[in-house]
Amino acid sequence: MTRHIRHAAAFCALLLVALVVNAARVQVVQAPEYDDNPANRRPDIARYQQPRGDIVVGDEPVTGSRDTGEHLRYERTYANGPLYAPITGFASQAYGTTLLEHAEDGLLSGADPMLAPLPLWNDVTGTHNAGGDVVTTINGAAQRAAFEALGRRTGAVAAIEPSTGRILALVSTPSYDPQSLSGNDTAATRTWNRLNGDPDKPMLNRAVHRTYPPGSTFKVVTAAAALDAGVVRDLDAPIRAPDPYTLPGTRTRLTNESDGCRDATLREAFERSCNTVFAKLGVDVGVTGMAATAKAFGFNDAGLRIPFSVARSTFDTSVDRAQLGLSSIGQYNTRATPLQMAMVAASVANGGQVRSPYLVERTLRAGGSLVATAGSQPSREVMRPSTAARLKELMTGVVENGTGANAAVRGATVGGKTGTAQHGVGNSGTPYAWFVSWAQADQDLEPKVAVAVVVEGTAADREGVSGSGLAAPIARAVMEAVLTG
Structure with missing residues (x-):
């Protein structure tokens, strides 16, 4: 009898071991497979069981959460959704997250381990942290000024504080309202399909995810390269540049939109935006020098994040001398995001130093205690301080005496550069209107804002597309908002 009991006990022990092994297999080995199974709704139910943390501009949250009373309980809401959509992105129960909602999802959703009161606290207790808040660097008045000044036009604005x-x-x-995508009902599906089918691409963040030929605004980079290389030493000495200028090795004659460009000085050429002078300067500097300067400004950098990714601005380094001439006036394969061109203006304003742009000032726990702060951003030298000083002088001249008069701000020194970028086969596309600038109020010790504006012209106003007429007034509105705020 005892022998049978031992056998039965051994068999039960074996069954118990098998049960434990199988449970471990399911809970540990196969857990990721079950978590990722589309039929498993428990992660989604847990994710939306509590309110999401907020994205904050100034002292005001521009996001919120609404209790739907359904299985996916809390749904994202947005205040002034179209105004802040290029910053927040969307958080959708059906379509996931984008922009800050994506880059800071761990903190906003409460999943970030940094939110726990103690290391491994949640693993031991099985609790879930409340979502944290993300405080942005955005100036609400400047954001609204840019949005309202752009109005119904297609385009983008990026503004940076040069010193930080x-x-x-x-x-x-x-733009679009991200709240219309928050849920998982048929209305969200219809909105998703409509937005993705819209030829105007309202969900495309043109400020950081689209690149444009920068046109004459790139002449700031070319001027920096020429001054640093010693190709130009005196702003008021004539540059031996013909008008028209025949691109090296070709019969293509480059012309200008304005008069007085033949043998113009750098100051005159900058104020009149002479294509011939800057194309020749780019050729004289050479591919190596132009590429090095463009790289210092941030071109060809695929790793820029703010914290979400930024499209790579490009300066082609495998060009012949004719192509280099066109590249040096912001054409050929030269392309830039508005954020990149704001960095160009900020580099000039900050004495030749550029700091990496960033969008998150600090992150907070639900109770308001600090999780992390941005701190001081690293800087790198783009050009010599003496070169930056002379470029500030040239950019100021554009606003005071040249094509950028529409950007002038009373009580402030403003430097700028206009641009009208051609594109398409045979320049058949409607041009883009550009303006880059910086501004320093008379009572300030340093420039407070650098701005880049691009406006995509329409066929109806093709002849009137210009950086001075379309983009400069928008930049002025943003600069005024920052300086008077």
């Missing part, structure tokens, strides 16, 4: 790299405004139009 803080992003003050990031606007893209046309």
Whole structure:
């Protein structure tokens, strides 16, 4: 009898071991497979069981959460959704997250281990942290000024504080309301399909995710390269540049939109935006020098994040001398995001130093205690301080005496550069209107804002597309908002 009991006990022990092994296999080995199974709704139910943390501009949250009373209980809400969509992105129960909602999802959703009161606390207790808040660097007045100034036009604005790299405004139009995508009902599906089918691409963040030929605004980079290389030493000495200028090795004759460019000085050429002078300067500097300067400004950097990714601005380094001439006036394969061109203006304003742009000032726990702060951003030298000083002088001349008069701000020194970028086969596309600038109030010790504006012209106003007429007034509105705020 005892022998049978031992056998039965051994068999039960074996069954118990098998049960434990199988449970471990399911809970440990196969857990990721079950978690990722589309039929498993428990992660989604847990994710939306509590309110999401907020994204904050100034002292005001621009996001919220609404209790739906359904299985996926809390749904994202947005205040002034179209205004802040290029910053927040969307958090959708059906379509996931984008932009800050994506980059800071761990903190906003409460999943970030940094939110726990003690290391491994949640693993031991099985609790879930409340979502934290993300405080942005955005200046609400500047953001609204840019959005309203762009109006119904298609385009983008990026504004930076030159001394720190803080992003003050990031606007893209046309925009959309991210709240319309928050749920998982048929209305969200219809909105998703409509937005994705819209030829104007309202969900495209043109400020950071689209690159444009920068046109004449790139002449700031070319002028920096020429001054640093010693190709130009005196702003008021004539540069031996013909008008028209025949691109090296070709019969293509480059012309200008304005008169007085033949043998113009750098100051005159900058104020009149002479294509011939800057194309020749780029050729004289050479591919190596131009590429090095463009790289220092941030071109060809695929790793920029703010914290979400930024499209790579490009300067082609495998060009012949004719192509280099065109590249040096912001054409050929040269392309830039508005944020990149704001960095160019900020580099000049900050004495030749550029700081990496950033969008998150600090992150907080639900109770308001600090999780992390941005701190001081690293800087790198783009050009010599003496070169930056002379470029500030040239950019100031554009606003005071040249094509950038529409950007002038009373009580402030403003430097700028206009641009009208051609594109398409045979330049058949409607041009883009550009303006880059910086501003320093008379009572300030340093420039407070650098701005880049691009406006996509329409066929109806093709002849009137210009950086001075379309983009400069928008930049002025943003600069005034920052300086008077």
